[in-house]
Amino acid sequence: MTRVFNFSAGPAMLPEPVLEQARDEMLDWNGTGMSVMEMSHRGKAFMSIAESAERDLRVLMGIPDNYKVLFLQGGASAQFAMVPMNLLRGRTRVDYVNTGAWSRKAIAEARRFADVNVVATGEDSGFNAIPAFESWRCADDAAYLHYTPNETIGGVEFHWIPDTGDVPLVADMSSTILSRPVDVSRYGVIYAGAQKNIGPAGLTIAIVREDLIGETVSGTPTMFDYKTHAESGSMYNTPPTYGWYLAGLVFKWLLDMGGLEAMARINRRKAEKLYAAIDGSDFYSNPVDPACRSWMNVPFTLANPELDAEFLKEAAALGLTTLKGHRSVGGMRASIYNAMPEAGVSALVDFMAEFEQRKG
Numbered sequence: 001m002t003r004v005f006n007f008s009a010g011p012a013m014l015p016e017p018v019l020e021q022a023r024d025e026m027l028d029w030n031g032t033g034m035s036v037m038e039m040s041h042r043g044k045a046f047m048s049i050a051e052s053a054e055r056d057l058r059v060l061m062g063i064p065d066n067y068k069v070l071f072l073q074g075g076a077s078a079q080f081a082m083v084p085m086n087l088l089r090g091r092t093r094v095d096y097v098n099t100g101a102w103s104r105k106a107i108a109e110a111r112r113f114a115d116v117n118v119v120a121t122g123e124d125s126g127f128n129a130i131p132a133f134e135s136w137r138c139a140d141d142a143a144y145l146h147y148t149p150n151e152t153i154g155g156v157e158f159h160w161i162p163d164t165g166d167v168p169l170v171a172d173m174s175s176t177i178l179s180r181p182v183d184v185s186r187y188g189v190i191y192a193g194a195q196k197n198i199g200p201a202g203l204t205i206a207i208v209r210e211d212l213i214g215e216t217v218s219g220t221p222t223m224f225d226y227k228t229h230a231e232s233g234s235m236y237n238t239p240p241t242y243g244w245y246l247a248g249l250v251f252k253w254l255l256d257m258g259g260l261e262a263m264a265r266i267n268r269r270k271a272e273k274l275y276a277a278i279d280g281s282d283f284y285s286n287p288v289d290p291a292c293r294s295w296m297n298v299p300f301t302l303a304n305p306e307l308d309a310e311f312l313k314e315a316a317a318l319g320l321t322t323l324k325g326h327r328s329v330g331g332m333r334a335s336i337y338n339a340m341p342e343a344g345v346s347a348l349v350d351f352m353a354e355f356e357q358r359k360g
């Protein structure tokens with residue numbers, strides 16, 4: 001068996017100890033004689049898995065008691081609708097920050113329900129910078145402000161939290177959750193699809209302040225009401241049990257690694273190493289304002305795009321896979337989430353230098 005360093009933006013790598021434990025427990029979880037996939041979600045065994053996953057996530061992120069943690073389906077994309085459906089609470093205006101592709105999708109969906117005020121847009125910079133907070137034009141009567149702390153495609157990340165006062169702050173943390181400590185109390189809602197930094201695809205986590213739950217727009221389907229899931233411990237219907245279990249293993253792994261402070265140190269080191277390699281060469285470049293470069297997704301281009309295919313092929317032969325950039329950006333993108341070992345980044349940087357020497 002050979003494992004590669006998989007730089008995919010998502011579904012992404014999972015920590016090897018997690019996969020090994022899942023393998024060992026595949027046919028018989030903890031003496032139950034069955035796989036987690038075969039268990040009733042309401043049975044004692046799965047309930048203990050579910051509860052310890054939530055407990056560990058609460059410890060990792062320091063989630064205050066007045067927040068619910070919901071284990072949902074539908075991906076971050078379903079949250080694009082669930083957020084306005086639950087948070088409008090009789091208002092009509094909502095604030096959105098547009099920093100790139102995922103912001104735009106969230107905005108388009110919110111427009112189905114609300115009068116969307118785009119408070120700031122990164123358009124002038126080609127979405128390679130985050131507009132200064134002083135320039136944001138927030139509405140006084142907004143039901144909430146939504147932003148995307150890490151734009152997975154553009155590789156643009158907030159290294160600060162917007163201060164929206166009493167207006168609830170909503171964050172699509174799909175590609176940055178668990179990469180560093182975060183002050184959850186600053187947020188109304190945090191949500192994330194699991195397949196980047198939490199676990200396998202199919203699970204979506206929403207962390208919702210309790211006072212924002214309970215008043216939906218008329219016609220909201222039961223499954224789109226946070227209250228449905230908050231009141232049932234995310235067991236109104238069958239939750240994504242196996243994804244929940246694997247997420248729990250990832251949370252335990254993160255605790256073993258030293259928690260999010262330790263992950264932040266590692267993630268910063270990995271990102272700095274890769275950006276230094278890019279900036280230190282005339283052959284590779286990254287267009288993002290250094291003040292808001294992502295720790296998780298690092299797009300870069302080659303001076304000669306005709307070498308792209310060769311770069312990808314040679315990288316893959318060395319076990320460095322899925323480096324092709326998003327079709328809207330071109331070039332390369334290295335996604336270096338929590339589960340990407342530092343050795344993977346080192347191997348990539350070494351290959352980049354060697355490739356440049358031969359072809360640059």
Ligand SMILES: *Cc1c(COP(=O)(O)O)cnc(C)c1O
Pocket residue numbers: 010074075076077078102148150151152172173174175193194196
């Ligand atoms: C991947 C991603 C999404 C889409 O997630 P799905 O779970 O596929 O719906 C949304 N927002 C961000 C920031 C992402 O990285």
